[in-house]
Amino acid sequence: MIGDENELIEHRLGKLNALRAMGLDPFAIERYDRTDMAGEILADSEGYGEKEVSIAGRxxxxxxxxxxxxxxxxDSSGRIQIYIKSDTVGPDVYKLIELMDIGDIVGVRGTVGKTRTGETTVFVSGFQILAKSLRPLPFGKQKGEQEWYGLEDVDTRYRQRYADLIVNPEVMEVMQKRSLIIRAIRQFLDAEGFIEVETPVLQAVAGGAAARPFTTHFNALDHDFHLRISLELYLKRLIVGGFEKVYEMSRVFRNEGLSTRHNPEFTLMELYQAYTDLEGMMDLVERLFGHICQTLYGGLTLTFQGQTIDFTPPWPRIPLLEGIEKYSGVKPEEFATVESAKSAGERLGLPMEKENSIGGIVDKIHEKFLQPKLIQPTFITEFPVDISPLAKKDPANPSMTRRFEPYIVGQECGNAFSEINDPLDQRDRFVQQAKMRASGDDEAHPMDEDFLRALEYGMPPTGGLGVGIDRMVMLFTDAPSIRDVILFPQMKPETK
RNA sequence: GGGUCGUUAGCUCAGUUGGCAGAGCAGCUGACUCUUAAUCAGCGGGCCGAAGGUUCGAGUCCUUCACGACCCA
Incomplete structure (x- = not known):
């Protein structure tokens, strides 16, 4: 978009043309061999002696x-000062300084030393401009006493993340941590004997979660497909097929709004383990979060938005209705019928007009009264059957399921259950969901005959777990918004 | 979906009861061979988010729209 060039860009174009006229076209350069990185030099500034180094960067x-x-x-390792003197490089090379701008990519040769004030500096013997920056970087805020900030406008930061990364180095740090976290998860699961697989993103039936899918048309098959909203049903097909410990960590898509905790495409990790149950999954969650915390911070505690979080197991395990009673006063019996549950919700001041299922009301009260209290890692167990269409029923209480969600800093950090492996029960649940869908709940689970056919072949008892990776990264990087941990968050297209 | 706030120079922001469009930084010109996002002197830079309306006159008031932030559903 150099059509909207202004005076600043004009000047830089002029400098580029001057370089080209001198036979020094920066964009003709293909390669610059570096001997050292800025960070290495800063870490060992005494160790370089008279040795000449070559560095490159912005x-x-x-x-x-x-x-x-x-x-x-x-450069990617850090930021180092350079000192260029006309006497050293010669007046012809020194003239290039006049053609240089903040933002240019340069290659620099020189020796390492300290300035009078003690800052480690490369004393330049030669340099060249490797790429010209034509557009001024969004630097330049002064606030109070000589404090400098980069770009603040979040709209621009997300739309031009490339500029944000240059100007706000902490963004890079968060993304590096994100990479470490994902690596730690894979290390942990590999060590546990899990196999990583890839399953279809385009699905004829998008199930495994309560969410609206994105829809797209497959031309060759002349059929509408959905982008997956979870990984669950294909991974469980693999358990049927004989995989015993399997996981996938990848992008899923939900056609819903954006918020500080929601991005319509996000990274989900789901794992399934044969011959274990809910309690096995809780044990795994405790060890997984502990492993990541150890890897990042060398211990089992971290600070999130000023609160100290302690991952030391065992985490408390609280049945959902018990927790609700404790923090809202609503007794478990009140959830026996939709009517009594509704009146309990109204008593708490929650809008109940649109509610028509016990599970939905339980969930709403939980979200408002219990969830915000769950700061330290806690497992909430026993979820209503109508909002858990893929979880085994609790034999002791068939209106509830063998399901849990871990909560940390008031946020849901996962979802797990003892998986239904009874194809008859699973069919009943799908039929129930189909009724809810017919009565207007467009997030109710769709019927999936192929999945039922798989279960009919026989699936071992299985524990399953899903973890939202973006929210996990928020937790481990102290980020208040999901957009802080996603490089290119979803935005409405620019209209210019 | 509802409410509140925001959108002015490359960046960060002022702009009074409606009356010539402002500052700091960066940019440009000049000076300066150890500076700390230097210093000194000077100079440019604007479709005030878009469209309509009220008015002698709109950055400012009204309406609609676009984009964003926060809160609520």
């Missing part, structure tokens, strides 16, 4: 002073 500050100049160069 100019982020420039202080020319007549016939000498200071600048800072940033």
């Amino acid at each position: 100019i982020v500050s420039l202080r020319p002073m007549g016939k000498a100049a200071f600048a800072h160069v940033v």
Whole structure:
């Protein structure tokens, strides 16, 4: 979009043309061999002696002073000062300083030393501009006493994440941590003997969660497909097929709104383990979160938004209705019928007009009264059957299921259950869901005959777990918004 | 979906009861061979988110729209 060029861009184009006229077209350069990274030099500034180093990176500050100049160069390892003196590089090379801008990519040769004030600096013997920055970086805020900030406008930050990354280095740090977390999850699961698989993103029936899917048309098959909303039903097909410990960590898509905790495409990790149950999954969750915390912070505690969170097992296990009674006063018996549950909800001041299922009301009261109290890691267990169409019923109380959700800092961090492996029960649940769908609940679970056929071949007793990776990364990076942990969050397209 | 707030220079923001469009930073010109996002002197830079309306006159008031933030559903 260099059509909207202004004076600033005009000047930089002029400098580019001057470089080209001198036979120094930066964009003709294909390669620059580096001997060292900025971070390595800063870490061992005494160890370089007279050795010549070559570094490359982006100019982020420039202080020319007549016939000498200071600048800072940033590469992926850090930021180092360079000092260029006309006497050293010769007047012809020094002239290039006039054609250099903050934002340019440069290659620098020189020796390592310290300036009078003690800052480790590369004393330049030669340099070249490797790429010209034509568009000024969104630097330049002064606030109070000489404090500097980069880009703040969140709209621009998300739409131009490339500029955000240059100007706000903490974004890069969060994304590096995200990579460490994902690696730690894979290490943990590999060590536990899990096999990572890939299942279809395009699905004729999008099930495994209560959410609206995105729909797309498959031209060759002349059929509408959905983008998956979960990984569950294909992974359980694999358990039927003989995999005993299997997982997938990948993107799923839900056609819903955006918020500080929701992005319509997000990363989900689901795992399934044959011959174990809910309690086996709780044990695994405790160890998984503990492993990640150890890897990142060397212990079992971290700070999130000022609160200290302790992952030391065992985490408390609280049945959902017990927790609701404790924090809202509503007794479990009140959830016996939709009518009594509704009046309990109304008593608490919650809008109940649209509610027509016990599970929905339980969920709403939970969200408002119990969930915000669950700061330290806690397992909430025993969810109503009508909002848990894939979880085994509790033999002691068939209106509830053998399901749990872990909560940390008031946020749901996962979902797990003893999986239904009775194809007859599963069919009944799907039929129930179909009725809910028919009465207007478009997030009710769709019928999936192929999945039922798989269960009919026989699936071992199985424990399953799903964890939203983006929310997990928020927790481990102290990020208040999901957009802080997603490089390119979903936005409405620009209209210009 | 509802409410509140926001959108002015590259960035961050002022702009009074409606009366010439402002600041800091960065940019440009000049000076300066150890600076700390230097310093000194000078100079440019605007479709005030878009469209309509009220008015002699709108950045400012009204309406609609677009995009965003926060809260609620």
